[in-house]
Amino acid sequence: MQRKPWHSKEPQTEVYHDNDDCTEGNNIESRNMQSGTGTRLRKCAHCARLGRKK
Numbered sequence: 001m002q003r004k005p006w007h008s009k010e011p012q013t014e015v016y017h018d019n020d021d022c023t024e025g026n027n028i029e030s031r032n033m034q035s036g037t038g039t040r041l042r043k044c045a046h047c048a049r050l051g052r053k054k
């Protein structure tokens with residue numbers, strides 16, 4: 001399901017997530033969770049694929 005975007009606070013993070021079925025997004029530890037799309041992040045490819053699927 002689509003939800004508000006979130007990303008990891010880890011410095012090497014390059015993507016944000018917006019689908020709660022994304023395993024990568026769900027693997028982010030709660031202490032590293034940050035809501036929003038960040039500043040220079042692109043959308044996670046897995047989330048993009050999940051978003052297209054109906």
Ligand SMILES: [Zn+2]
Pocket residue numbers: 016017018019022023024025044045046047
């Ligand atoms: Zn994702």
